[in-house]
Amino acid sequence: MRYYAIKNDIPESRRKFVVDNLITLKNDLGTKTPPKKTDKNLLIATWNIRDFDSNKFGYGYRLDESYFYIAQILSSFDLIAVQEVNKNLAGLSRLMYVLGEEWDYICTDVTEGPSGNGERMTFIYDTRRVSFKKIAGEIVLPKTSQIQGDVQFARSPFLVSFQSGWSKFSLCTVHIYYGADSGAQLERRKNEIAAIAKFLKKRADSDLENLIVLGDFNIIDRQHETMQALEKNGFEIPAVLKQKPESETATNVSKTKHYDQIGIRSKGKNFLLGDEANSAGAYDYYEHVFSNSDFSSYESIITAYLQKQIAELSQDMALETSDEKRNDYQKQITILQKTLATQDNLKKYYDDWRTFQMSDHLPMWAELMIDHSELYLKGLSM
Numbered sequence: 001m002r003y004y005a006i007k008n009d010i011p012e013s014r015r016k017f018v019v020d021n022l023i024t025l026k027n028d029l030g031t032k033t034p035p036k037k038t039d040k041n042l043l044i045a046t047w048n049i050r051d052f053d054s055n056k057f058g059y060g061y062r063l064d065e066s067y068f069y070i071a072q073i074l075s076s077f078d079l080i081a082v083q084e085v086n087k088n089l090a091g092l093s094r095l096m097y098v099l100g101e102e103w104d105y106i107c108t109d110v111t112e113g114p115s116g117n118g119e120r121m122t123f124i125y126d127t128r129r130v131s132f133k134k135i136a137g138e139i140v141l142p143k144t145s146q147i148q149g150d151v152q153f154a155r156s157p158f159l160v161s162f163q164s165g166w167s168k169f170s171l172c173t174v175h176i177y178y179g180a181d182s183g184a185q186l187e188r189r190k191n192e193i194a195a196i197a198k199f200l201k202k203r204a205d206s207d208l209e210n211l212i213v214l215g216d217f218n219i220i221d222r223q224h225e226t227m228q229a230l231e232k233n234g235f236e237i238p239a240v241l242k243q244k245p246e247s248e249t250a251t252n253v254s255k256t257k258h259y260d261q262i263g264i265r266s267k268g269k270n271f272l273l274g275d276e277a278n279s280a281g282a283y284d285y286y287e288h289v290f291s292n293s294d295f296s297s298y299e300s301i302i303t304a305y306l307q308k309q310i311a312e313l314s315q316d317m318a319l320e321t322s323d324e325k326r327n328d329y330q331k332q333i334t335i336l337q338k339t340l341a342t343q344d345n346l347k348k349y350y351d352d353w354r355t356f357q358m359s360d361h362l363p364m365w366a367e368l369m370i371d372h373s374e375l376y377l378k379g380l381s382m
Helices: 003-009 012-032 064-074 090-099 183-207 225-231 239-243 292-319 323-341 343-356 373-380
Strands: 041-052 079-086 103-107 119-126 131-138 158-164 167-175 211-216 260-265 280-282 364-369
Touching: 003 012, 003 064, 012 064, 041 064, 041 167, 041 211, 041 260, 041 343, 064 090, 079 090, 079 167, 079 211, 090 103, 090 119, 103 131, 119 158, 119 167, 167 183, 167 364, 183 211, 183 225, 183 260, 225 260, 239 280, 239 364, 260 364, 292 323, 292 343, 323 343
Parallel strands: 041 079, 167 211
Antiparallel strands: 041 364, 079 119, 103 119, 131 158, 158 167, 211 260, 280 364
């Protein structure tokens, strides 16, 4: 990581606070995730980084320090599937700068249409640990496999081939349609999960390919039919994840949902996952950055931002001639003024605001063992 960029990017008044947070994150991640072992293991992860980084919800762009926290988390892994990367790649470019020149990325064009949400699917990877095998593409279902009621996915899954050590594999990242927890929208969600699992299972079996599907499946819990739609169609969840308490593998902020998952379809015994307690899990960074107790450190930043919003809206309203639009401006101003009125209201705003600094999802990882040389040598002697 380019830690030296802190000197230019972080004001001196906040520098100690940010540095202390980074050291805490680095040390804590070191206790939660496996150590990186040259030619022995690879740490794959998935993380939906909320609205990265368009400000279409009006909470403001990420602070400079947030890029360092996100980069610190990502650097604990080797190959990360990232969802909700915005059409404008300025935020991603900034993140890659902080990560350093050893890191690279590959991403899709945006998925058009209202369900596509202007998002890109992205893989970020450490070029010292994994190599891109020059094969990449968005999944388009054949006519016979199209999703019931919908021709294609809301957001096109992205499949890329990589190699690390002895292991060759393809990763497919998804961001499954959410909609609602019941009715036709839930059916569409289940159908999307089943469709991608069936499609990839057929491909893995016919091509004898190691396939990992990972991303934001919007799965509700381990027993829910959304999870069954993945598992019944041939993909296995890493055993370490299934053995842990549900609260340790939930990936929403309140740790009640299992939206994000990693599923494996392997062609043979040489494709192995780590089996230690830290070989897979979900990481709650809110214990160390943007925590509830950190509100006072951001109160003045939030207050200044809201006051700026009110001033800009007031200026626009003064120039507006339409009574309807003036009323809309006034409604927005009133909401912001109520937020500023009490500290309790500001704290509630902070709870949402911080998810646009980091995310409303937690990253999930799994350890892949990449040294199969001994098994290969034993095979030669038979």
